[in-house]
Amino acid sequence: MKVEISRVLEKLTGAQNVGLTRMTPPFEGIENFDYGLRRALDAKFDWPDFGDMMLHQVPEKRLVFVRGVFELRFAFFLSPDEKDTLYCIGPWASGPRSKESIAWCSAYLDEKAQKVVEEYHNRVRQIDDNAIKTLLFAIISLLFPEGELRTEEWREFMPLHFRLSIESFSDTSFTEQLPAELIAERYASENRMLQAVTKGDNEEAMAAYENFRRFQLTPRLHSPLRDFKNFSIILNSLLRKAIEQASVHPYYIDRISSRFAIEIEALASLEEGERLRMRMVKEYCLYVKKYSLQQYSPLIQKVINEVNLHMDSSLSLKSLAAQCYISPSYLSNVFKQETGQTLTDYISSRRMERAARLLLTTNARVAVVAEKVGILDVNYFTKMFKSATGQTPTHYRRDQRAKAALEVAPDGAPPLPQTPEREKREKTRKS
Numbered sequence: 258m259k260v261e262i263s264r265v266l267e268k269l270t271g272a273q274n275v276g277l278t279r280m281t282p283p284f285e286g287i288e289n290f291d292y293g294l295r296r297a298l299d300a301k302f303d304w305p306d307f308g309d310m311m312l313h314q315v316p317e318k319r320l321v322f323v324r325g326v327f328e329l330r331f332a333f334f335l336s337p338d339e340k341d342t343l344y345c346i347g348p349w350a351s352g353p354r355s356k357e358s359i360a361w362c363s364a365y366l367d368e369k370a371q372k373v374v375e376e377y378h379n380r381v382r383q384i385d386d387n388a389i390k391t392l393l394f395a396i397i398s399l400l401f402p403e404g405e406l407r408t409e410e411w412r413e414f415m416p417l418h419f420r421l422s423i424e425s426f427s428d429t430s431f432t433e434q435l436p437a438e439l440i441a442e443r444y445a446s447e448n449r450m451l452q453a454v455t456k457g458d459n460e461e462a463m464a465a466y467e468n469f470r471r472f473q474l475t476p477r478l479h480s481p482l483r484d485f486k487n488f489s490i491i492l493n494s495l496l497r498k499a500i501e502q503a504s505v506h507p508y509y510i511d512r513i514s515s516r517f518a519i520e521i522e523a524l525a526s527l528e529e530g531e532r533l534r535m536r537m538v539k540e541y542c543l544y545v546k547k548y549s550l551q552q553y554s555p556l557i558q559k560v561i562n563e564v565n566l567h568m569d570s571s572l573s574l575k576s577l578a579a580q581c582y583i584s585p586s587y588l589s590n591v592f593k594q595e596t597g598q599t600l601t602d603y604i605s606s607r608r609m610e611r612a613a614r615l616l617l618t619t620n621a622r623v624a625v626v627a628e629k630v631g632i633l634d635v636n637y638f639t640k641m642f643k644s645a646t647g648q649t650p651t652h653y654r655r656d657q658r659a660k661a662a663l664e665v666a667p668d669g670a671p672p673l674p675q676t677p678e679r680e681k682r683e684k685t686r687k688s
Contacts, residue, residue: 269396270346271467273389274382280343284308290345291329292380292442297435298425312343316409320397322390323411327374328358329381332393337400346393351386354378370426373436380439443469447495454499454538457545466538470531485530489521492534496541504551505544506562513544556581557595560588564604568611569631572604608632609645616654623650 263279270277278290284305288296295302311333315321321333331347354375362371390408398406425431446469453462497514501507517537524530548565550558560577577600578585592600608630615626627638642650 265396265400266344266346269393271464273349273384273392274467274470275347275349275384278345280308280311280345281339281341282309291325291348292377293435293438294327294377297428297431300428300430308343312341315343318401318405319407319409320394321409321411327377328355330386332390334397348381349384349389350378350381352383365423366426369432373432376436376439380443450538451495451499454496454541454545455502457503457542457549459539459542462538462542463535466535470534482524482527482530485527486521486524489524489530489534490518493517493521493537496537500541500545500549503545503549504558505548506550506566508566509544509548513540553595554591556583557592560592560600561603564607568608569629572631574600605641606645609642612638612642612650613646613653616650617657626650
């Protein structure tokens with residue numbers, strides 16, 4: 258099976274939250290491979306010449322790990338399938354800045370330049386050096402015949418004749434342009450993520466989030482976990498505003514944002530927190546898909562919200578039309594025109610969806626479930642439910658629960674309680 262190199266590298270760098278730069282003649286844009294650090298330190302540097310030099314100095318069938326200025330790591334290798342193409346992965350840092358680096362900056366740089374260096378390091382992803390080297394070799398070796406790929410270590414590079422000049426750190430391109438570009442890039446990534454969430458585009462939102470979370474924001478407190486929680490609260494607020502732009506009703510926005518606020522405060526580790534953030538992005542996208550009404554007119558938005566928020570009340574074409582001060586026939590025509598189904602059918606389908614959720618997430622009796630979706634006649638409810646799902650409510654609950662444990666629903670429904678009967682069924686199913 259032929260491996261497509263671009264897809265492999267996109268997945269790899271996306272998973273590790275590090276940069277990926279494809280260097281090929283005429284080497285346009287390669288000055289951004291380290292987020293513009295060296296371009297800011299030497300505005301007159303010949304980047305095409307550097308690209309050509311690296312293209313010819315990296316050996317074939319070699320994965321070269323290099324360490325550059327500011328304790329940054331990179332990996333280079335020549336593409337086996339693309340002519341004159343060099344891939345650069347990085348930068349990453351193997352940990353926080355060393356005491357030596359901090360001492361050097363304190364001794365030779367003014368306060369403004371020190372802040373730029375600190376902000377730059379906050380932009381770079383911190384990863385265990387041995388872990389990422391092992392991973393990169395394992396994945397990239399798939400692009401070569403077995404046993405052909407070798408590794409090399411370069412102690413210093415970038416460019417190979419590059420030397421730090423103290424004067425460079427006081428130049429406006431370093432003290433003003435570099436931080437401005439880093440901040441602009443972070444905000445651009447943030448906006449791409451929020452725009453994708455507003456559209457309910459989970460794939461695009463996650464891709465933008467992967468780029469956004471590469472920015473390690475400057476710590477504000479001595480507790481890393483507390484800092485993480487504070488930034489997560491900010492992310493929760495941004496996501497909440499994003500789905501508000503998608504015309505999601507404030508009731509649903511408050512429900513999801515409140516739930517995540519509680520989960521954020523309950524975090525016990527950074528690893529757990531990172532998983533929570535990814536779930537936040539995904540579930541906010543799900544909310545847009547489920548509750549967004551931006552494609553409808555204000556009239557139909559009002560009617561749909563009334564149906565969804567008052568499912569347990571008596572809903573009818575006549576009562577809904579009266580609330581909107583219009584005739585039932587006009588509401589019926591407009592609703593069918595915008596949604597493609599009659600209002601009566603919509604109410605019935607939403608009631609059955611809610612009933613199915615209640616049957617799976619609660620132990621309430623069928624009569625109680627029927628009442629919660631606005632149907633007081635249990636027999637009529639059973640008939641409607643069977644017509645919609647092909648099963649009676651009792652059989653539906655039994656069969657669905659027997660298949661697997663229920664995951665947390667997009668609307669925040671809790672998992673099923675572990676009853677003795679359910680535990681017994683699960684043991685029987687597994688055996």
